[in-house]
Every structure is written in structure tokens, then in C-alpha cells.
Amino acid sequence: MPGLRALPGLRASPPALLLLLALALPRGSLAVQQLEPGSRSAAAAARVALQYRNFQAGSLGGLRALGQVRKATLKNIPESGHKYYLQFSTEDYRTGEDAGNCLATVLFPKKKSRPVVSIKCSHTKDQKEIQEEDNKFYQRIRHQSKPITANNIPDSYGNIEPALEPLWALAVAGSSSIMWEKSTETLGYFLAQVKSVRQWMRRDDFVEFDYTVLLHEMPTQEIISCHMRLTWLPGQPLKVKHFCAPEGHGAEQGSGAESGSAAGPSAEKGASF
Numbered sequence: 558m559p560g561l562r563a564l565p566g567l568r569a570s571p572p573a574l575l576l577l578l579a580l581a582l583p584r585g586s587l588a589v590q591q592l593e594p595g596s597r598s599a600a601a602a603a604r605v606a607l608q609y610r611n612f613q614a615g616s617l618g619g620l621r622a623l624g625q626v627r628k629a630t631l632k633n634i635p636e637s638g639h640k641y642y643l644q645f646s647t648e649d650y651r652t653g654e655d656a657g658n659c660l661a662t663v664l665f666p667k668k669k670s671r672p673v674v675s676i677k678c679s680h681t682k683d684q685k686e687i688q689e690e691d692n693k694f695y696q697r698i699r700h701q702s703k704p705i706t707a708n709n710i711p712d713s714y715g716n717i718e719p720a721l722e723p724l725w726a727l728a729v730a731g732s733s734s735i736m737w738e739k740s741t742e743t744l745g746y747f748l749a750q751v752k753s754v755r756q757w758m759r760r761d762d763f764v765e766f767d768y769t770v771l772l773h774e775m776p777t778q779e780i781i782s783c784h785m786r787l788t789w790l791p792g793q794p795l796k797v798k799h800f801c802a803p804e805g806h807g808a809e810q811g812s813g814a815e816s817g818s819a820a821g822p823s824a825e826k827g828a829s830f
Contacts, residue, residue, distance in 0.1 A: 588632065588633035589630060589631070589632050589633075590630070590631045590632075590633075591629070591630050591631075592629040592630065592631055592641075593629075594625070594626040594627055594628060594629055595626070596629070598629075598631070598641075598742070599626045599629035599641070599643065600623065600626055601740075601742075601745045601775075602629070602641040602643060602663045602665075602742075603623050603626050603629075603643050603645045603659075603661065603663075604623050604745060605663050605672050605674065605736075605737055605740045605745065606643060606659065606661035606662075606663050606674050606676045607621055607622070607623055607647065607659070607676075607733075608733040608734075608736045608737040608740070608746075609672070609674040609676065609733070609737045610659070610674075610676050610678065611650075611729065611730055611733040612730060612731070612733040612734040612737060612795060612797070613794075614730075615730065615789065615793065615794050615795035616687055616691055616730070616791075617690065617691055617694045617723065617726040617727065617730060618682075618686070618687040618688070618689070618690025618691045618693075618694070619682070619687045619690075619691075620649075620650035620651070620726060620729055620730060621647040621648065621649065621650055621656045621657075621678075622647065622648045622649075622650045622653075623645060623647060623648070624645065624646030624647050624648045624655070624656075625645060625646050626643060626644070626645045627644045627645055627646065627658075628642075628643070628644040629641060629642070629643050629644075630642040634664075636667075637664060637666060637667065638664055638665050638666040638667040638742075639664070639665050639742055640662060640663070640664040640665075641661075641662065641663045641664075641665075642661075642662055643659075643660070643661045643662070643663065644658070644659070644660055645658065645659055645661075646658050646659075647659055647678065649682075650726075650729060651722070651726070654681075655681055656680070656681055656682065657678050657679040657680045657681045658678065658679050659676055659677065659678040659679075660676070660677050660678075661674065661675065661676035661677070662674070662675045662676075665741060665742040671737065671738040671739075671740075672737065672740055672741075674737070688791065688792070691791040691792075692791055694722075694723040694726060694727075695723075695764070695789075695790075695791050697723050698723055698724075698756075698764050699764065701756075704755060704756040704757070704758055705724070705754070705755070705756040705766075706753075706754065706755045706756070707721055707724055707751070707753070707754050708751075708752065708753050708754075709750065709751070709752065710724060710725050710728070710750065710751040710754070711725075711750065724751065724754050724766075725751065727766065727768075727787060727789060728748065728751045728754070728768055728770055728787075729748055730789075730795055731768065731785050731787040731795060731797045732748045732768075732770050732772065732783070732785065734795075734797045734799070735770075735772065735783055735785065735797070735799050735801065736748070736772060739772075739781075739801070744774060744775070744776075744777070745774075745775045746772045746773065746774055746775070746781070747772065747773045747775065748770060748771075748772060748773075749770075749771040749772060749773040749780065750770070750771045751768060751769070751770050751771075752769040752770065752771055752782070753768070753769045754766055754767065754768045754769075755767050757786075762790055763788050763789065763790045763793075764788070764789050764790070765786070765787065765788045765789075766786070766787050767784070767785075767786055768784070768785045768786075768787060769782065769783070769784050770782075770783050770785065771783075772801070781801050781802075782801065782802055783799055783800065783801035783802075784799060784800055784801075785797055785798065785799035786798045786799070
């Protein structure tokens with residue numbers, strides 16, 4: 558991502574950078590603004606980049622949360638939209654420990670479409686450790702004798718039982734797809750709660766779940782209810798199909814990859830996980 562490597566020089570020599578951009582861009586297209594790292598817009602764009610990464614990685618052991626934005630630049634591209642150039646730290650989603658740094662660009666298009674993200678991150682965990690965590694989560698799910706069901710994760714006190722951690726981690730990874738796709742320059746999303754989850758029994762190695770999740774929309778403070786069908790196998794791309802309906806409004810058709818065929822929900826009473 559050649560554009561990102563110019564970030565360290567932004568503070569040191571802005572006139573030189575602006576001159577280079579002026580030469581590289583068509584006449585009238587230049588509008589570059591260095592943002593305060595602590596600004597809401599910089600943090601919001603960084604979260605969108607991480608949501609894209611968490612979904613694309615498809616790894617429960619490798620989930621990350623935003624740490625601190627180090628540098629942020631906004632460029633107005635008249636024919637396309639607003640593009641953010643970001644440098645930020647990340648934390649392990651479960652433990653809060655340092656997970657490495659990221660360089661990212663996020664383009665919020667003028668037309669109504671999902672943000673375009675490019676992101677590259679360093680790692681503090683080695684890949685083998687992440688794969689082992691993924692396999693541990695997977696085995697805990699696969700070794701259930703009955704379909705897994707659960708409600709209200711976290712509970713009304715904000716607690717998540719250790720046995721429910723794999724279901725919550727899957728919800729974080731899957732809903733990251735929804736939050737990335739729905740985000741705009743002025744609206745962002747956080748996963749607030751899993752209202753319900755139920756497993757679909759399959760004949761292959763994949764695990765598949767129906768989720769109802771609640772997303773907290775910022776800054777409107779609305780709670781958005783979304784249904785998603787999620788299919789996962791460690792080492793394979795995460796597949797999510799969803800639709801969302803704001804409370805008190807009609808359904809909004811969602812998107813996402815097909816989750817594949819399933820044997821269908823078991824008629825048996827689900828196992829509480």
C-alpha cells in the first residue's frame with residue numbers, strides 16, 4: 558500500500574507532501590487534511606478497517622479491537638469520496654493485550670455502497686498460536702451432542718460465561734461483516750448483544766448458526782436488530798448472510814455470501830451451551 562508509507566512524513570514536512578500530491582492528482586482534485594489522532598472521525602474510520610479485517614480473517618483467536626489512532630489523514634477525492642489514511646494500534650479482542658499495529662486506508666464512497674478498505678497489520682501472536690486457539694474454539698463447538706442454543710450474550714450485567722465465549726467470538730467475527738458494510742462516514746456500529754443463537758446440524762465439518770444480534774448505531778444511539786446465518790471452519794473464509802431491521806421500521810434486505818447447505822435445524826431440544 559504505497560500511499561500509506563508517506564504517513565510518517567506528514568507531520569515533519571507537509572509542504573513537500575502537498576506538492577507531491579498536487580503533481581500526482583488532476584487539477585482541482587487536491588484536498589488533504591491532517592486529522593487529530595483522537596478525533597471521532599479518525600477512530601470511526603479505524604474501527605471500520607478493523608471490522609473489515611476481523612471478518613476477512615475469519616479467525617476467532619485473531620480478533621482485534623482498536624487501541625489508539627497514531628496518525629490520520631483525510632483526502633477528498635471529488636469523483637470518489639473521502640479517503641482516510643490511518644496508522645493505529647490494536648488489542649486482542651478477548652484479553653486486551655497488545656496485538657500489533659496496522660496501516661489502513663478507508664474510502665467512504667459518494668454513492669451508497671460499502672466502504673472500500675485496504676489494511677495491513679503486524680502481529681504479536683504467531684500464526685500457530687492463533688490457529689491453536691481457533692481449533693480449541695472449534696472443538697468445543699463440534700463436541701456438543703445436541704444443537705447449541707443460547708440467549709442474551711452478554712447478560713444484563715455485561716458478563717459472558719466462559720462456556721459462551723466461542724459463540725460470542727463467532728458473533729463478533731460475523732457481525733463485523735454487517736458493521737463494515739453498513740458503516741458510512743457519519744454512522745458507525747458496535748456489537749451490543751447476541752439476543753439468540755441456534756446451531757444448524759450439518760453433515761460436513763463446518764459449523765453453522767442462526768444469530769439474532771443487536772448493533773448499537775453511533776451517534777444516533779439506535780439499536781439495530783439483525784439476523785445472520787453464519788458458517789465457519791478454521792482456515793476457511795467465514796460465510797455470512799444477513800438482513801437487518803431497525804426497531805419500529807420495516808426490514809432492510811441485507812447481503813453477504815451464501816452460507817451453504819445445511820441439514821436444517823434439529824427437532825431435538827437444543828443443548829444449552
